[in-house]
Amino acid sequence: MKKISIILMTVAAIAFSGCTALNDFLDVKPTNKVSAEEVVSSPEGIQAFLANLYYRMPIEAFDFTAESKPNPEQGYRDGFHHNDGAPNNSARYVWLLTDDCTGPEVDDIPNDNYYMWWDTAFELLHDLNEFTALIPTMESINDDTRRELTGQSWFIRGQIYFALARRYGGVPIIESVIDIQPLIDNPNDEETMNETIAKLKVSRATEVKTWDYILECFDKAAEYLSETDNGHHTMATKWTALAYKSRAALHAASLAKFWDEAPLTGDAVDAGCVGGFTPDDMNRYYQACLDCSKELIESGRFSLYMPNPKSPEEATENYVHMFQKPEDAYCETIFVKGFYKKGRKYGTNQDVWGQPAQTGGAWPHPGRMNPTLEFVENFATYDSPEESVKFVTYDGEKFDYDGYKDDRVYYKFDNPLDMFAGKDARLAAITILPNSYWRDTLIVIQAGVIDMQGKIHHDIRGDMKAQYMGWDGKVHYQFGAADNKFFSGFCYERGNNTRTGFSFRKYMDPTFVSSGSVWNESTTDWIDIRYAEILLNYAEAYAESGLGDGGLALQCLNATRRRAAFTTDIPVTVENVQRERRSEFGMENNRHWDLIRRREYHKIFRSYRRGALEPILDLRDGKTFFVRAYRQYAAINTFKEKWYYRGIPGWNVSGLIKNPQQ
């Protein structure tokens, strides 16, 4: 009996010991949640914390596709992070929608389907506001950390509003989160519901006020952020804030100056939600751009990468290297988005889209980024450094795009590359020219042949395998070879060949190998803003406004030119600045936003077809001549003025004034 009592007591103790503190037993901590304070209590934690917000910042890097699908049923996508889930961005990079670039299967402009960033913008803002409110309440962090977090918060806020204003004009300025917990707690209380929802409806600020706010955000960020970082320019510092302020101020100033070039009407205009700039605003913004650019320049913290090349060839190599390996150009890069590793969510696709067909390897869709004739012709030559030099293809060139005419006497070349002799060193750095070498491969770009009878064959739908006898008694093909593995131009088939005569080089990693079917295998980092832009922003602000320091502006404009192996200075004129910007920032995002802020899109894209330069091999003598033509089977694009502002999703539910003609 005693034994039994002992056993029973033991069993009872085991069985009920767990029940002494019932809620303690049930209090399991989730393994995937943590408080904000716990996170930011160490520098690594702050980085981890910012990583999420940084990741969501609207950076139009290689993982951005300009195309948006606002319909949730089609899988809502706003363009950012297409490498997470929907890896196929169809190569719709920012530059592909400008007059600088086109693609065999993309020949488009920023219409209604592009550049939407709304819902996720406000989600990021919501989370940022929530975090911002926490900063002063955190007890475990020191003042330096508090300042740093405050500065980062303003910086991210500036980025959000800058991206929003560029797209939508004036937007609601929301700095705090209204707690809707009561709505969740009392689901049937309609009065609270209506009251709260009314409070949630924040109207749009005027466009002017929004731009003022953006500049204020970057000012605040510059005030709080530290002046140094880890040296990789992947985290915002005071200088990063100033750089983006320079970009934003120039954008705002240009809008103020050029808004009337494409005036709009409607409620949004009447309310000042779009437009409504005064000359004062314009000068204020130009001055702001000049001031912050100057501060950055005078800080001495940045310089151009390899500013004094010995030859144009060296200039080309330097320029190429900066984009292939941004980590080698810290002196110039101001803010970089790194791509960490291959794979979904981490890597990007520009290498597979950009390769000429010949070096596409196992990837089924290369050759999708084709610089246009207009882009190529924009460059100056070393002989005429002060103007864009257009190609003269035949005697008496009229610079029209009417294609081959057999009564014209075309200039012929033994080596097609000779056509581009003397052009700005950056041309060969940004594009692969016909008959140049890339990855030890001679890139064959040939639109057609003149057969021995003098008949031209250059329709891109022509048969790639059709054989033509040549002057040398050998068989020749329309596109240079019978198999797409051996040429990169024009052939319509599969959409893998350049339609303009030029292939893409900038950013391309010469060692990249595609495994054939896997997306997101490129890891080249993206330079979002670099010192050259600050220089040219200063030059532009000076040229447009007459404010600022003319001597500094002259230095600014010519610094990037010297880096491109030009040896003489040119004066600071509007035209010179714009040509230089388009040359220096070729296939960066600047062109698109320059066309937007300067209201040039609708002027250029008026029943516009992008141009091509077709190399034609004359089989009678083995020489090549060029034909200026529209890109074959080009789309005819007209930019509607209303597209300077994106339509606002859900404006009616959110109680907002919609954009003109939305």
Place this chain on the structure above:
Amino acid sequence: MKLLRTIIPILLLLFMAATGANAANVKVSGVVIDNMGVPIPGAALVGPGNVHAITDLDGKFSMSVPEGAEVKVTCLGFLTYTFKAKGKSTMTITLMEDHESLEESVVVGYGVQKKAVITGSVTNVSSRQIATTTANDLVTKLQGKVSGLNIRNNTSTPGAYDHSINIRGFGSPLYIIDGINRDGTDFNKLNSEDIESITLLKDASAAIYGINAGNGVIIVTTKAGSEAGATRFQFNANMGISTPTDRVRMANAYEYYWLRNAANINAGDPEFISRDELEAWRIACETGTDYQTFGEDGEIIHHRNTDWYDETCKQFSVRQEYSLSADGGTKNVKYYFNVNYSNDNGLLRSGDINYDKWSFRSVITAKLAKDLKLVANVSGYMDDRWDPAADMFNVFRGTICLLPTGSVYANPFVEPYNAYPYYHSVKEGQSYNAVAQSYIDDCGYHHYVNNAIQSVFSLSYTPEWLPGLEVLGKVSFDKRFAQTKILRKNWKMYTYNELTGTVADEDWNPNVQIKNSDDYTHIYNYQGQINYHTDLGNHHIGASLIAEATKRDRDYNSINKYFDFFTQAELDYAGDKDQSTGGNEDHQRKLGFIGRFNYDYAGKYLLEAAVRRDGTYRYHPDVRWGTFPVFSAGWRISEEKFMKENVRWLSNLKLRASWGILGEDAGNAFQYISGYGIGGGGWWEYVPGSVSYGVTSPALVNEHLSWLKSYLADIGLDIGLFENRLSLTVDIFQKDKTGLLATRSVDLPNTYGAKFPQENLNSNRTKGIEFSFDWQDRIGDFFYSVKGNATYGRTMNMYIEHGPYTSSWSVYRSANDNRWSGLGWVYTLKGQFQTAEEIEAAPVYSTAIGNRYMQPGDWVFEDVNGDGTIDGDDFRPITLSPGAAPIWNYGLTLDGSFRGFDFSVLFQGAAGFTAHYDGPYAEPFWLGGNVPAYMMDSWHHEDLFDSSSPWVPGYFPAIRTGDKACNYNSPSSFTYKDCSYVRLKNVELGYTFRQKFLKMAHIEKCRIFVNVYNPITWCNKFIKAYDPEKVAGQQNLGWNYPLMMTFNSGINLNF
């Protein structure tokens, strides 16, 4: 149960021995056995004047009664048998098992109850009923046998255990094995021989198991051994060969070309193949050889059909199973041991599917003291499964989609390209070479190893100082360890170049991947229980208090690496580049307190009330405790005096009703905790080459989020007639489920930047009826029984949170509240166009291309709204949505035995569900792949090559592709097929030897049997090829491992 059978008669014997016996005229002696020939110990024989005898352990008895007197033989669990005493030396009395014995004890929640006084809707299945089917696993053996238990098999993949199980159409049930809540996997992998009985709690009586018992409870009790003395061994062996129940025959090369050509001609395009070529292919297919013709330059043109299924799969797979058990014991110690092994080698010709399973169980019951009993029940299994890395889905899809005109090897006519390793590089209908993918040596493998140990130790104390009191403590510890290894090899496929006579190779999967993962789960359960029952005259009172705590921890780790060059499938030898590791943990806790009270008056008026207070870690502390009450009552009308005296043929009539509240977990755990999330956030590369992972911002939380709550009511009637030979049960039930998760439809301004969290908003109602009958009787030595059951259960949406409807049409089309769930919206099919004139007069079928490509034979849909256009507005909810569970489930069992022979026949079926045919089965040449041969029965021109020749009608519209296929594939009552079916599930025929020579070999009994599983199915002939039982969604339409028909034979030896 067995214990009671033994003990009660012994007590009776003692009692009778004391009363003494009268003098008799005849001596009657013999043996009492059951219909399987097994001796029944403890059966009572009662003659006139209270003369008694009790059978001994060998079933033998001896007694003296007057000549011609009636002797009644009774035993618990058997129907009473009466004979007239004759002066015969020995006699054999066979008793018939009583399926519905009211005196039998049934395991219910945390205890046992006599069947007669149960007030809930509870069904019990005995081990014997389970054993009548020979099939892969326990679940398949239960199918069709239990009313309210709806089971569908989704695949017969060896080791997959992929079944859909629900009770009355409610959703996944809770599994209680030996008193412990365990997972569906544990239930699936139970060795059916270990099972003593299975009980289903189908109504609110499940509430005693608290949260997650909302969909009913399946309680399994395993065997415990007996006090029979000497050890009884049982050895079972069976072997089965399996072949798919049916399959969709895909077109052979001739049919493929015929249809391909028809598609061109029908669309007005040039012929696809010449008459001569088509003829050559016809001959090739008919003769099954390589038929050769000669081209213009005298070159040989080969014609050889490839049947990808035959190239990939064997005719049948082989399965074997062996088990050995021992049970026995004494008054103080009882034991049961079992070891079991089974193996299935799958259908692949490569032989690279293999499944082995070992399991054991060891149950020891020991009386530690007079009033203290310990039960130690330890069991475990280890299984080991291999299949090709390409996945069975891809292999089977290949057998469906690849063209019969292709070949397995790069060139079947040129050496060495007609053999390994020169697999032909093909891709059609998203499928690659199925043969290549079925070999582990080529493409790599998946290797799964699952180990589990389960243990329950219980100690019960029944003090002598207070009879009726029991104090019980129970501790269980389970550990599961699952190991997965994946090796994806780099392999090559080849394309033959006619011009050069060489092959070009293509690399598949350039990076050889190796991935190992471990998954550990530990589950601890503690229970304390105090039971008390007492009788005060006719008042029978019982009460229980129970406390239970569960702790469950899971730990998962994985490592993924790539080989620079492959050597051995070892992580150590793989390269470091792009390697990754992962892991996570999960911790769960639950607590429950239960009080139960039973009362009955003279076994006539029954009352039970129970309440469980359950707490879970998942929800906010304020809402994590829930109360689940259940009330039930019964009235045994047959026990009333007026019934007992007047209606003698009525042996049982019980009316019962129950009502209770049940719960079910909803949504993810910890939704109440607002916090920054780790993982799933963004990332940033601060320093090149290293990454910082972000924390995600907190979402809005709902601290009120809680489990789903169901209100379940059930009214039932149990009827027993003719001494219980016929029993009937009818139940009607209604379950109102509330608190289904939904997001508030109130539109927040999108500038707010956050969305409402999920809330417990929606509700639905499932109602239905369930009935079963059981008739058993004997005709001389022929014993037979007929059992049937049917369940109807259908769910209706009640409240559904929704946004404002914009029009009456949108109400009609999108409103879901107060409607049956699972309606399918399709066009109403009126027939097929017969002539071009009819098409001209028809409404517009496509606003994009009009009717210009329509052909006679195309579907005629009803233009319901009469707007002259057939579009989404003409959809009507005239069918059920595919994938929804059947509304009706039914089963019918016929059992019988005759002098050593026994048989069992089981019919099973379901009705009221639908499948949708699309992809390769509905769209001709889907993604360039093959077509089912049934499409030969389509509209076509009399002269296949002449589009002006008259049409020949067929079952399908004229074959075309692309835009020109028109409404071929549109959702209609044609592409949504009714899957209702009845199938002959199981037929088993056995014979039991009891000859003397067996006895000499110390073999008590030897039974041999043959069995056929899934032999015949009756259903829509179109559906039959897909197997209606598993049809659910496109991926199951013949794209995965089929369901099998199996021929088994085996032996059961007792010694």
